Structure formats: C-alpha cells, structure tokens
Amino acid sequence: MSDYIKLNKDNWDERAPLHAASTEYGTQTFIDDAYHLSDVVRFDVPLLGDISGFRGVHLQCHIGTDTLSLARLGAQMSGLDFSPAAIVQARALAERSGALIEYVESEVYHATSVLPPASFDLVYTGIGALCWLPSIDTWARTVSDLLKPGGRLFIREGHPMLWSINEGREDALSVEFPYFEREEPLVWDDECTYVETDVRLKASVTHAWNHGLGEIITALLTHGLDITGLVEHQSIPWNALPGQMVCDDHGEYRLKEAPWRLPLSYTLQAVKRRG
Template identity: 75%
Template sequence: MSEYLTLNKTNWDERAPLHAASADYAVQRFVDDPQFLSEVVQFDRPLLGDIQGLCGVHLQCHIGTDTLSLARLGAQMSGVDFSPASLAQARTLAQRCHTPIDYHESDVFLAAEVLPQGSFDLVYTGIGALCWLPSIERWAQTVGALLKPGGRLFIREGHPMLWALNEDHSDSLRVEYPYFERREPLVWEDENTYVQTDSALKATVTHEWNHGLGEIISALLAQGLEITGLVEHQSIPWEALPGQMVVDERGEWRLKEAPWRLPLSYTLQAVKRPA
C-alpha cells in the first residue's frame, strides 16, 4: 500500500468512532426518526430529484449517513470506503435503522473490481471526498466503469477555489495553495478532526490534493460522460474559513462580507452516454 493510502486510512480509522459519537453526524437522530436525512442530502434534494428505485453507489461513503439518507429517498444503495472502521460504523447504523445497504471495503480506484461494472443508475460522491485522491483521471475511470449507459453521476464538492485558500488568515482571502492537481501532495499534520470531540488523533499526518474544475470535467468527458449540470454555490456545510463566515438555518456557511466573491462548493451532474 502506498504511503498516502496508509497515512490517510489510519487517520480515517481513528476519525470514524469520533464522528459516529459526535452530535454533528446525528447518528441517534437517524435511529429515532425514520424520515431524518443528513443536512448534505437535504441540500442536494432539489437537484438530485426523484431517485426512487435507482440502483446507486456512494463512493467514499465514510460512516454512511449520506448513504442511508439516499436509501431513505428510495434508492437501493451500496457504499464503498477504504476505512474498515468507517464501514463498521456504517453497517451498524444501517442495521439499527433496519435499512439494507451493501457496503464494500475498497480504495475508490479499485471499486470497479469489487462491484459489478456497468450496473449502477447513480454514482454519488459527497462533499469533502475528492481532495483525498491523487488522480482525478483515475476517479473518473471508476465512475465511468460503474455507471450503466444512461446512468448518472451526482457530486457536490468543496470548490477547488476554496481549497486553494489558506484558512489560517481570518481577515482576508489569500490564494496560497494549488488550484490545479499536482503530483506532490499537500502534507498536513493535525491532531484534530472537523467535529466537536474531546479526543485528539494519534494518526495526525494526511496527504491531500486539489483538482481544478476544468480537470474534473475533462476527466469525466474522457470517460464518455456528458455534463448535464454544473451549479456553483456560495455556501458549504462547515466553517471552512474561520472568522470570516456565518451559518444559516440549514447549517450552511457563507462569507460574512460580499459572499459573491467566492464559490465555496459546486454540484456537478453527468450522464454516461450509450456505447
């Protein structure tokens, strides 16, 4: 296993139980309320549309709250993640909610080797996933391999312009990190995760990459997908730029001042063309 996979997997294995226990992921609310959906999927619903009866797969599903939410909207869902600790939490949640979801442990680049190729109506990738992948072309190959002709990709992600900003500056927007994909990763060391927790991480080093919007679109086009929608949003579901943001009633954060200056996230949809 390459260094980045080892480091990132160990980090996410540590995060999984902390996330499952946090109020941010609202695990108990999923159990108590069969109609409850994650904030991310709630945001997606107007563009996601009717997914009743679709065969779907959620790539990089983590502890499965978004996967479960898609299943509650009527899709027959599978989930893929490289972290066994995350999948253990996802399976437990699905069982507690009496919802059949087929989970698989796999690096996303190998997902088409553990799932039936060309058999999915919907490939879903949630927010905060692509930054962990060194190659957007290999990700697009996985998407193209899993979708059946006419099947749809739906992704909401943090905007690459946001990822290029240094969040340590609380008084200005400063582009200090790559916008385009580079071979070498950004190497981070942080004992904290993005939810409220009293526990510090021991596996503190992670590797991440940015991918420009044009690179993402070009990679999908190369795999025979047709772009059917691209919406850039002025909000994102966490305080990505501390000290410069305000939160709304949906849990979405936007810039306090002149939010039109910066796209914070985007929704991209594409359909696999017939062979």
C-alpha cells in the same frame, strides 16, 4: 500500499468512531426518526430529483449518513470506503435504522473489484471526498466503469477555489495553495478532526490534492460522460474559513462579507454516454 493510502486510512480509522459519536453527525437522530435526512443530502434534493428505484453507489461514503439518506429517498444503495472502521460504523447505523444497504471496503480506484461494473444507475460523491485522491482522471474512469450506459453521476463538493484558500487567515481570502492537480501532495499534520471531541488523533499526518474544475470536467468527458449540470454555490456545510463565515438555519456556512467573491461548493451532474 503507497504511503498516502496508509497515512490517510490510519487517520480516517481514528476519525470514524469519533464522528459516529458526535452531535454533528447526529446518528441517533437517524435511528429515532425514519424520515430524517442528512443536511448535505437535504441540500441536494432539488437537483437530485426522484431517485426512487435507482441502484446507487456512494463512493467514499465514510460512516454512511449520506448513504442512508439516499436510501431513504428510494434508491437501492451501496456504499464504499477504504476505512474499515468507517465501514463498521456505517453498517451499524444501517442495521439500527432498519435499512438494507450493502457496504464494501475498498479504495476508490479498485471499486470494480468489489462491485459489479456497468451496473449502477447512480454514482454519488459528497462533500470532502475528491481531495483525498491523487488522480482525478483515474477517479473519472472508475465512475464510468461503475455506471450503466445512461447512468448518472451526482457530485456536490468543496470548490477547488475554496481548497486553494489559507483557512488560517481570518483577515483576508488568501490564495496560497494549488488550484490545479499536482503530483506532489499537500501534507498536513493535524491532531484534530472537524467534530467536537477532546480526543487527539495519533495518526495526524494526511496527504491531499486539489483538482481544478476544468480538470474534473475534462476527465469525465474523456471517460465517456456528458455534463448535464453544473451549479456553483456560495455556501458549504461546515465552517471552512473560521472567523469569516456565518451559519444559516440549514447548517450551511457563507462568507459574512461579500459572499459573491468566492464559490464555496459546486454540484456537478453527468450522464454516461450510451453505446
């Protein structure tokens, strides 16, 4: 196992139970309310459209709140994550919510070893996933391998311009990190996670990569997908730049001043070519 996989897996294994217990993920609300959707998926609904009857897979599904939300929109969902602790939490949430969702443990690049290739109508990837992968080309090949001809990719992600900004600066938008994919990872050492908790992570070191929007699109085109939609958004569902953002009634954060200066997230859709 390469260092980045072990380091990141150890980190997310610690995070998973903390996230499942947090108010931010609101797992109890999913259990109590059979119609509840995550804020992320609710934001996606206008562009997702009707997915009832789709066979879908959520890559890097974490504890499964978005996966469960997609199932509640009518898709027959599977979820994949490399963290066994996250899969435990995802399965528990699905069971307690009465949802039939298949969860499998695997690295993204090995997805077709645990899921049937060319069998999915929908591949979904959500916020904060791609940065943990070193090669966007290998990811795009995996997406293509999973989709049926004519199947859809739907992704909403943090914008690569946002990832290049130093979030520690509260007085300016300062571009200090790579926009383009580089072989060397960004190495972070942070004992905190993004939910409110007094617990400090022991596995605090992680490796991450940025991927430019052009690199993502080129990789998908190379592996047989045609882009059908690309929308850049002025909001993101967490306080990505502390001190510079405000939160709206839907849990989306925007820049307090001149939000048109910076794209914060994007929605990309693509379809696998037939033949």
